[in-house]
Amino acid sequence: MLTDTLAGLLLLLTGALAGVLLAVEVAVVPMLGRLPGDRYREVHRLLDPRFDPLMPTVNKVALVAGLVLTVYGPGTDTRIAYAVTEAGLVGVALVSELSNVRMNRTIDTWEAGRLPGSWTATRERWARANRYRTWLALTAFGAAIVGVTLR
Secondary structure (H helix, E strand, O other): OHHHHHHHHHHHHHHHHHHHHHHHHHHHHHHHHOOOHHHHHHHHHHHHHHHOOHHHHHHHHHHHHHHHHHHHOOOHHHHHHHHHHHHHHHHHHHHHHHHHHHHHHHHHHOEOOEOOOOHHHHHHHHHHHHHHHHHHHHHHHHHHHHHHHHO
16 A cells, blocks of 8 residues: 555656656756846746755655665566666756756856856756756656556
């Protein structure tokens, strides 16, 4: 019973995580890429508090559910699918913390009208890191679907 509940929760959370990151990738990143420097800084700073702390919390809860299912899931194939889910979720967390969150903090320090000369490179690195974590989240979601299906 507990594993059934956790499987549903994992599916919901990985789907939400993948959906949000995919929406950011296909809609927000291209929009940000077209903005001039000061507008980019302003819009980026407005977006960040909307995603943090919600999305890291979603990822952490999914990690806990996935870990339990990786250990206690029914059958080897199911546990392997959940282990792949876990790998994707860990990847999302690492890319987020080591790349996107650090760049968000840097962007928050930029002064209006006085952007660093490297601001476009930072924007490109942020977008590239977001693309990586989007693929990792989609992989995690796909593996969670497989795990639930194999149950």
